[in-house]
Amino acid sequence: MKLLRTTILTVLLLVFLSVPVLAQTRIATVDLRKLFDGFWKTKQAQTLLNEDQTRLAGEAKSQREDLKKAGDEYQKLLEQANDQALSTEQRDKYKQAAADKLKQLQEAKTALDQYERQAQITISGESQRMHDNILSDIKAAVAAQAKAAGYSLVMDAAGETANAATAVVYSNGENDLTDTVLKRLNAGRTDSAAAAPVVASPSSLLGGTNTPGVNSR
Numbered sequence: 001m002k003l004l005r006t007t008i009l010t011v012l013l014l015v016f017l018s019v020p021v022l023a024q025t026r027i028a029t030v031d032l033r034k035l036f037d038g039f040w041k042t043k044q045a046q047t048l049l050n051e052d053q054t055r056l057a058g059e060a061k062s063q064r065e066d067l068k069k070a071g072d073e074y075q076k077l078l079e080q081a082n083d084q085a086l087s088t089e090q091r092d093k094y095k096q097a098a099a100d101k102l103k104q105l106q107e108a109k110t111a112l113d114q115y116e117r118q119a120q121i122t123i124s125g126e127s128q129r130m131h132d133n134i135l136s137d138i139k140a141a142v143a144a145q146a147k148a149a150g151y152s153l154v155m156d157a158a159g160e161t162a163n164a165a166t167a168v169v170y171s172n173g174e175n176d177l178t179d180t181v182l183k184r185l186n187a188g189r190t191d192s193a194a195a196a197p198v199v200a201s202p203s204s205l206l207g208g209t210n211t212p213g214v215n216s217r
Contacts (some may be wrong), residue, residue, distance in 0.1 A: 028151040028175040029168055033158040038182045040189040046195040052126060052139040063112045070108060074101040089175050141184045145177050 036042055077098035081091050146154045154177065157168045 024043055025153055026151045026175075027153045027155065028146060028149070028177050029155050029157040030142055030176065030181060031158045031178045032138070032156040034178055035142075035185065036134065039134060039138065039185050041134050041137065041185075049123070049127060049130065053123055056123065060112065060116055060119065061106070063115060064119050067105065067108050067112060070094065070101065070105050074098060074105055076217070077101055138181070138185065141181050142177065145184060149177070151177075 077094050081094035082087065082097050083091065084092075086094075142154055146152075155168050157178075159168075159178070
């Protein structure tokens, strides 16, 4: 982030304090967050990610239910092992069964903890890959549009500086490429993607307030 802020400040100084550079540089802006939220691949990625989260959460829930059932069985075995109405031989039998069940419980709890940790890693990695792929597509579309229109620099109007202010302090909007780039991005939308349901808002996959964060498998 520090390097990025330094780069932005350097560019601004070169553009606005150097008349020769100002005369040669054509600057455009885009709203990167709007591009992310409006890109069809973002919506598709959100749907896929939600499906995976639901599947993993369902499996974890099933394991927790099995663990609770086994815990109830363990408690019942303990009660039988301490039932003075039973013979010593019977109580010893239940004590051994309770010890075996406790071992199973501990192993099942360890397995559940490992599964939930791995599920979080899986979802996080998938989300990051989706983010990187979509960002790559957006950057390519922005670059193509900027080159076609003769712009040498494109700045993110939604980006923020260290002071939580937008990096682009003022723009009259005449050189904003957001809508044009969005049309370019969505021109390749497939019929299946257009029909895919969006379970949650694409913005819920954004990694932070400054940088969009979704991706595509």
